[in-house]
Amino acid sequence: MAEKIKIWGRTTSINVQKALIALSECNLDYDQEVIGRQHGGTFEPEFCRLNPNGNIPALQDGDFILWESNAIVAYICEKYGSAVLCPDDVGQRALCNQWMIWKITSVYPHLRPLYMKAIRPDEYDGGEALLEAAPAKMRKSLDILEAQLAGKDFIMGEDFTMADIPVGAVLKRWYTLMGEDDHHPNVLAWQKRLNQRPSFVAHTNSALE
Numbered sequence: 001m002a003e004k005i006k007i008w009g010r011t012t013s014i015n016v017q018k019a020l021i022a023l024s025e026c027n028l029d030y031d032q033e034v035i036g037r038q039h040g041g042t043f044e045p046e047f048c049r050l051n052p053n054g055n056i057p058a059l060q061d062g063d064f065i066l067w068e069s070n071a072i073v074a075y076i077c078e079k080y081g082s083a084v085l086c087p088d089d090v091g092q093r094a095l096c097n098q099w100m101i102w103k104i105t106s107v108y109p110h111l112r113p114l115y116m117k118a119i120r121p122d123e124y125d126g127g128e129a130l131l132e133a134a135p136a137k138m139r140k141s142l143d144i145l146e147a148q149l150a151g152k153d154f155i156m157g158e159d160f161t162m163a164d165i166p167v168g169a170v171l172k173r174w175y176t177l178m179g180e181d182d183h184h185p186n187v188l189a190w191q192k193r194l195n196q197r198p199s200f201v202a203h204t205n206s207a208l209e
């Protein structure tokens with residue numbers, strides 16, 4: 001029997017959550033080694049041989065090792081998901097990747113200062129200017145997503161795809177932190193749709209830490 005996929009990382013990490021959502025969307029059984037923060041383990045030599053960055057998540061699928069959460073999401077969805085979750089069409093797949101990268105470049109950097117200041121104030125090292133600018137920058141990114149979601153159930157159209165995983169997980173955190181508002185009704189409706197999916201219910205509801 002083939003070995004189960006293994007994921008390293010605590011479920012409270014947003015980047016681990018993304019990998020776990022992808023595994024759930026593909027109905028895959030997996031083992032999870034809970035490491036990171038209070039659990040330790042990320043700088044153990046055994047783990048650093050898998051991920052020299054010493055951060056989570058990391059994935060092992062047989063002899064294959066992968067780190068960087070969005071690469072892990074894409075790998076799981078492409079290898080084990082449907083042609084809808086990871087579109088067969090090269091252009092559609094590239095658009096999924098565009099939104100997944102956009103989460104890293106244009107959403108998370110603005111959410112992070114707000115998150116750190118609210119949840120881990122002792123660790124916040126970004127300065128006041130970054131913090132003050134963050135809500136407006138987040139709202140600008142939300143405007144872009146609002147326009148994309150007009151007339152659509154999910155980012156790519158009527159179907160849930162891998163593009164919804166990173167963006168959905170990060171915005172779940174935004175709404176948990178900031179509360180719901182009515183500035184971006186399409187985004188909020190989409191977020192509520194995601195929050196009903198078993199994969200999001202299972203992996204995005206842990207307390208913020």
Ligand SMILES: N[C@@H](CCC(=O)N[C@@H](CS)C(=O)NCC(=O)O)C(=O)O
Pocket residue numbers: 013014015016035036037042054055056057067068069070
């Ligand atoms: N770009 C990396 C970032 C990974 C990262 O920063 N992970 C955080 C958790 S979200 C981490 O390892 N933190 C240290 C810890 O939990 O001990 C990815 O997307 O996988």
